[in-house]
Amino acid sequence: MTTQITPGPSRVHVRTTINGQAHEFLVPPYMSLLDTLREIVGLTGTKEGCLDGNCGACTVSLDGRIVDSCLVLGAEINGKSVETVEGMATANGLHPLQQAFLEEAALQCGICTPGFLVAAKGLLDNEPAPDEHRIRHWLAGNLCRCTGYDKIVRAVQKASAEMA
Amino acid sequence: MVATFEPKSEYKVIGTRPIRHDGLDKVTGRAVYGADIKLPSMIWGAVLRSPHAHARILSIDTSAAEAMDGVHAVVTNADLPQAENEMVDLGEGATNLKWAVDNILASDKALYAGHAVAAVAAADRYTAEEAARAIKVDYEVLRAATNVDDTIADGMPAILEEFVDSPGAQESGHANHVKEFTHEFGDPDAAIAGADHVVEGEFNLQMVHQGYIEPHNATAVWDENDRLKVWTSTQGAFTVRQQIAAILKIDESRVRVTPLEIGGGFGGKIPIYLEPVAAVLSRKAGNVPVKLVMERRSVFEGTGPAAGGKIHLKLGATKDGQLVAADSTLRMEAGGYPGSLVGASGMCIYACYNIPNMRIVGYDVLVNKPKVAAYRAPGSPQVAFAIETLIDDLCEQAGFDKWQFRRDNAAKEGTRRGDGPIFPRIGMEEVLDAAKETDHFNSDLGDPAPGNVRGRGFASGYWFNVGLQSSVNLSLNNDGTVELVEGSTDIGGTRASIAMQAAETLGITAEDVNPTVVDTDTVGFTAVTGGSRVTYATGYAAYNAAIEMIDKLKVRASMLWSIDADDVQFEDGVFSSKSDPELSIAFKDLAGKLGDTGGPVTSTGSVDLEAAGGAYGTHICDVEIDPETGKTDVVRYTIVQDAGRAIHPSYVEGQMQGGVAQGIGWALNEEYYMSDDGVMSNSSYLDYRMPTSLDLPNIETVIVEVPNPVHPYGVRGVGEVPIVPPVPTVGNAIKDAIGIRLRETPMNAGRIVSALGS
Numbered sequence A: 001m002t003t004q005i006t007p008g009p010s011r012v013h014v015r016t017t018i019n020g021q022a023h024e025f026l027v028p029p030y031m032s033l034l035d036t037l038r039e040i041v042g043l044t045g046t047k048e049g050c051l052d053g054n055c056g057a058c059t060v061s062l063d064g065r066i067v068d069s070c071l072v073l074g075a076e077i078n079g080k081s082v083e084t085v086e087g088m089a090t091a092n093g094l095h096p097l098q099q100a101f102l103e104e105a106a107l108q109c110g111i112c113t114p115g116f117l118v119a120a121k122g123l124l125d126n127e128p129a130p131d132e133h134r135i136r137h138w139l140a141g142n143l144c145r146c147t148g149y150d151k152i153v154r155a156v157q158k159a160s161a162e163m164a
Numbered sequence B: 001m002v003a004t005f006e007p008k009s010e011y012k013v014i015g016t017r018p019i020r021h022d023g024l025d026k027v028t029g030r031a032v033y034g035a036d037i038k039l040p041s042m043i044w045g046a047v048l049r050s051p052h053a054h055a056r057i058l059s060i061d062t063s064a065a066e067a068m069d070g071v072h073a074v075v076t077n078a079d080l081p082q083a084e085n086e087m088v089d090l091g092e093g094a095t096n097l098k099w100a101v102d103n104i105l106a107s108d109k110a111l112y113a114g115h116a117v118a119a120v121a122a123a124d125r126y127t128a129e130e131a132a133r134a135i136k137v138d139y140e141v142l143r144a145a146t147n148v149d150d151t152i153a154d155g156m157p158a159i160l161e162e163f164v165d166s167p168g169a170q171e172s173g174h175a176n177h178v179k180e181f182t183h184e185f186g187d188p189d190a191a192i193a194g195a196d197h198v199v200e201g202e203f204n205l206q207m208v209h210q211g212y213i214e215p216h217n218a219t220a221v222w223d224e225n226d227r228l229k230v231w232t233s234t235q236g237a238f239t240v241r242q243q244i245a246a247i248l249k250i251d252e253s254r255v256r257v258t259p260l261e262i263g264g265g266f267g268g269k270i271p272i273y274l275e276p277v278a279a280v281l282s283r284k285a286g287n288v289p290v291k292l293v294m295e296r297r298s299v300f301e302g303t304g305p306a307a308g309g310k311i312h313l314k315l316g317a318t319k320d321g322q323l324v325a326a327d328s329t330l331r332m333e334a335g336g337y338p339g340s341l342v343g344a345s346g347m348c349i350y351a352c353y354n355i356p357n358m359r360i361v362g363y364d365v366l367v368n369k370p371k372v373a374a375y376r377a378p379g380s381p382q383v384a385f386a387i388e389t390l391i392d393d394l395c396e397q398a399g400f401d402k403w404q405f406r407r408d409n410a411a412k413e414g415t416r417r418g419d420g421p422i423f424p425r426i427g428m429e430e431v432l433d434a435a436k437e438t439d440h441f442n443s444d445l446g447d448p449a450p451g452n453v454r455g456r457g458f459a460s461g462y463w464f465n466v467g468l469q470s471s472v473n474l475s476l477n478n479d480g481t482v483e484l485v486e487g488s489t490d491i492g493g494t495r496a497s498i499a500m501q502a503a504e505t506l507g508i509t510a511e512d513v514n515p516t517v518v519d520t521d522t523v524g525f526t527a528v529t530g531g532s533r534v535t536y537a538t539g540y541a542a543y544n545a546a547i548e549m550i551d552k553l554k555v556r557a558s559m560l561w562s563i564d565a566d567d568v569q570f571e572d573g574v575f576s577s578k579s580d581p582e583l584s585i586a587f588k589d590l591a592g593k594l595g596d597t598g599g600p601v602t603s604t605g606s607v608d609l610e611a612a613g614g615a616y617g618t619h620i621c622d623v624e625i626d627p628e629t630g631k632t633d634v635v636r637y638t639i640v641q642d643a644g645r646a647i648h649p650s651y652v653e654g655q656m657q658g659g660v661a662q663g664i665g666w667a668l669n670e671e672y673y674m675s676d677d678g679v680m681s682n683s684s685y686l687d688y689r690m691p692t693s694l695d696l697p698n699i700e701t702v703i704v705e706v707p708n709p710v711h712p713y714g715v716r717g718v719g720e721v722p723i724v725p726p727v728p729t730v731g732n733a734i735k736d737a738i739g740i741r742l743r744e745t746p747m748n749a750g751r752i753v754s755a756l757g758s
Ligand code: FES
Pocket: A047, A048, A049, A050, A051, A052, A053, A054, A055, A056, A057, A058, A059, A068, A069, A070, A071
């Protein structure tokens, strides 16, 4: 993290929607969205792996687009809508992706799982029936060091079949 | 006397695939990992690290940092209890305490770029990092060496002065090059001289990193009773307790370590880096909690890689295909402090084969790179690269079939391992046989894209696995479910594999057992999650606890029926009288009657297992290479491995696939790429470039089950051996594709293009 604290407003006022809920808070202008979620909003499901956009553990959906939250400032979400892993399950139960990850043993340590789930949901929301190569291509921005990806890819295929 | 068990072929719970107990928390983002903890009054720490690979620290000026707003404390090595050159056991054998302390915060010298030098605690993370940068360190830069040849070159200073006079250094003639052992058996020189076919090769490997996605982290606070409380991501809470106590010179009982969820470790989260720093920062800041989270660059530069090094190997065989001699010299890079794990390399190098005449000479080589930590079967992938490559070369030279030669010389029960032990029942032959039967082994390579070439390779590997100490507590609920408390941190599904063994023994379902991983105050000593030991040893402890619970419940049933406890038997989840067939009660029903028979039933199980069950794997790989660019794609990969008994097959497959993914990265791409002045040039995920989902195919798995006779359910341990064969497997496939042998890792595009060009 090389952010320098420079003179300017000490806090930025943010009104935003996170997982469907309205939030309003003040955030330091240099604070990443990742830290904003984890430190200010208190949602620690989004993980830190590298802080330079290369692991995808911090993946969230910002107005429907998949982003690495370590590369976005908290101040940038003013007026926007953020979805994190905590927003995936509903009152009706787990999202099919979450269920498929459990059934297919698609996680070992699980640190990458929130990022994979949010990224995979971003794929299936737009392309309900991706083939294996497309899934691998889409998820190439998310690193998993434990699974070798095999079971993750199968879980996404299974969820996609279930949602069809 | 080690107890032995007869394997059963059918189980109710073992071999099934229940959903893991901690899964729901982990797919919903609720699981609390090390960096997720938040405590009242908590402040943040940051660490300043040496930019130089080898430098004397002349002075450290912390005044500017201390003067900054929001800074609560600044510490250096001087704030840690001063350590002498004394040997202490930090859970992984004897270690020099001064080196352990100096690796946490450097004292007189920085031994690698990334070596921690000072640390700050401040109101928030951003301020702490800013303040760390404000610390001024005056260095006298020394000549640095980052590989085996440079570190023993003329004029290279001793990296650790203590080594100048050590016997190992005296023998090798250089203080950075410490002879560790010679294992010799038979007459290797005569056998090589008399062999019909002799092959020889030198292999060069670069360091690689475990690459776990979760950076190291630690949070510490001194409580009202002056006990130190620590929350961290670790492979072993008790090992962390042991290391902290030794480094801070306090009693272990004054430290409570709570292991939070851990985001990968692969051996790299056995040693500690941040915990003592957090502790002294907390003390200096007025006993408030201090949290430290390492940045990714520091994870690469300052923590655990696997040893690189140079391996020289010679093999001799008779004309009818008997492997008669092997002679090797292993020079493994330890980093700035000793501990390359060359000993394990020596145990593994010949372990797949029966070789009557052999020698292994091992050196620990100091270089100005981070201190090596265990990485999944530590020391074995490197030597597998040497021997499995050279066996292919030998077969090609002599015209032997590569599978048949391996099968004819395979290690089996009674074979002597290179360092001395005689193998018990092992599964090397079964694994080779199963590999030959796979669809992959028997199918065509398929057609490459125009201009590309394809090749196939296979290779085997061994890991010994370990047993060690584990503890499990069980308590029975009135509804017949069981709480299981264990000390083994769960890095990839072991709550499930432990709970399943308890459930099998108790005759209940996996879901009826609720496993919890607890802190060091709450369960008996349990060694690290490592050595592929958890499902084996902690599973054994769970079995013992379950047996004790059954014995207690037999007494309870006998009380209900007013019969002798010896008359009660337990089978398939039902207690019954041996003499009166009318008397029987299911486990669950009896659990509801505890109040009538003396109150709660709890039990404990603990083990200290010397023996483990060694594991073997054989891998098959097809690669496709574009000769113009050197780009190599793994197009098909199959793993065959002896698991002893697969408790939860999905997680066994997952271990196999994950190990292979790391091994493919090691083979093709990953390395510590060092600049001339000894700084790692690729210390980000972007540049280090671990395999992504797009770089790998689906990975086929074949689980062989040759039950381990010394485990109640035959478990061998599965986590580590899958990373052993991939480097030579991929290398043999590359050779098959391009006709040129590469003896250096990584076998990346550049190396392939230059090999083809020359
Ligand atoms: S933490 Fe954001 S991509 Fe790694």
